[in-house]
Amino acid sequence: MVVQPMELLEQILFGLMIGGIYGVIGVGLTMIFGVMRLSNFAHGEFYMLGAYFTYTFVTLIGGDPFILAPLAAIAVGAVGIAINRLLFKSLYEELKEAKGAAAFYFQDLKFIMLTIGLSILFVDLALVLWGPIPISIPSPLTKHIVKLPGGLSFSLARLIAFVVAIATLVGLYAFLKFTKTGRAIRATAQNPSAAMLVGVNIYKIYDVTMFLSTGLAALAGGILGPIYNVYPTMGLDVVAKAFVVVITGGMGNVIGSILAGFLIGLAESLGGLFLGTEYKQVVAFVIMIIVLWVRPEGILGGGRK
């Protein structure tokens, strides 16, 4: 088949835009893994809650979803902290006592079942609270189409979502790199016992990590809500993609996740173009398998940055 240059450019553009969002969702998931060493299968539901919270704020307060999405992200982040204190804390306590690799994986299994349960609970809760009918969050920005020369066009909403995603990722990187709390997070990720010895309150760090992780997922949901639709099972549709991003980037590696987000967004778009669109979803998994084959630790390794 012949691919026209404009078509290729369009796909690269859209692939990068989606990639930015994948990055934001993946980074949250990788932080939980890196800092707390746990896999959160309810991550997609925080993304879903972000979209519904944004929708609720828009209908209650009024205003543009792109302004209210950060507010929704903070609210969901608070839910994340609450869940961390109520449900996850007792598991870390047990994890601290556990000895050897077997014990570690056993704890993680408990955690996986707990978060899968949470995921189902949240989906059903959304079904009860907001109903099964999909909704769209109204924003004038989705109707505003940016037209580029050569017939390229996209909605302003998509552009803003991309800019917000990039700004968030840069902000997160700066936070982890240069602030005291950021350093404490990295220290906890490297060695929780040593961090505790030098006076880091690791439970506080877990709270902060949960807040950032769930808040980032919620932010992605909030800014994608006006572009796509909002429905109770939307989290289940992204969580597999988020895990692919995390594994491809190196589990626990923040920069790796960001890069993997872009890589997979782009690969999906181009894969759809060259291989046929029915293989679009497969491409992400093929990339993950290849990366695991060549570099089992992920493209940037599992360094807990």
Next chain:
Amino acid sequence: MALSKNVLVIIVVALIVIAAAAFYLTQTGPATGGTVKVGLIAPLTGGLAEHGLDMKQAAILAVDEINKQGGILGKKVELVIEDTECNPTKATAAVQRLLTQENVYAVFGEYCSTVTLAVQPSIMEAKKLLFVPVSVATKITEQGYKYTFRTCANQWMQTTQNADWVVEHLKPKTAAMLGVNDDYGREGLKIWGDRAKSKGVKIVAEEYFDKGSTDFTSQLSKIKAANPDVIFVVANIRDAANILRQAHEIGLYKQFVMLGGVTSDEFLQLADDDALGLVHVSYFEPTSKRPAAAEFVKKFRERWGRNPAMYAAGVWDAFLAFKLGVEKAGTWDVDKVADAIRSLRFEGAQGTIYFDEKGQAQTKVLLVQVQKVGGKLKRVILYPPSDKQGEYIPPEKLYGG
């Protein structure tokens, strides 16, 4: 005297079990007692819950109406609702429960064709009636089961009538197709494509997307590059709204044509102005002036405060067929009832309904276009002439050049 005490306990327990069993049998057996149980299987949770809601609300309304009118042959109808999540394994378990524990007389459902096909054999083996109000896979009735009845137009009927209308009225030279990558989408594209090709239309693109996709720009961008006159899409309301929005985002303003899955007010809310100009099949329109349809819409609105979508109409008509069939047979004997339903001809929400030998309802399909009437989006019936409400407007006129 420990032994005799034990024997006494055993006798008492056995008596209780026998009494309970006798009570249970007299309560649920359709031939005796004052109620008859029927089951509804639908996706009430999971990704298709919005359609399950239509089915559930219509079923509750229909059963209440039947009971208000004194039931069927003097028996009250009791509705047992089971959630399937559109999952064949869950649905099989649910149907087993309906058949063995609830001892239902008939099963109504389901939304997903895959699920209907999965549970159909066990319902047929148990000699229970199966009313299929929504799933459209042609195979469901083609197998010729005696106790299966479908009360809506099947995939073949919907898709060929769609293609015929499009070729005749829009006179496209080229067409592109986009469908969900499952039985429903693949069958839809095959039937539509074959029909259009046989009438001289060239298919310039055939694209698929997986369930759960939210971004369709890859597919749409390929279709845009192929520059077709019309684009035929098979998708549910969520995907369809995304497809139309993203098509307009990348500047693709061609005539979109879809199957019946998008016939609901919720779809218009979701897609908003991006739905403008869309032509699709519908087997029921709440604006229809037919008395049976108007009565159904009035009752549904009074009870649930919203307009019924076509899935609700399919369920409503299935309960009508059930009631009229049993009454015509004058007995609960399932063979006689099945024969009676085959000879029915009645006015349902979807118009005049009668069944062919295989249990497929011979209903007329409507073709509608989303237009703006008085500043609000509305589905305007274009075809058939007896129901026509307005003229087709090409996208160039709606969106300008």
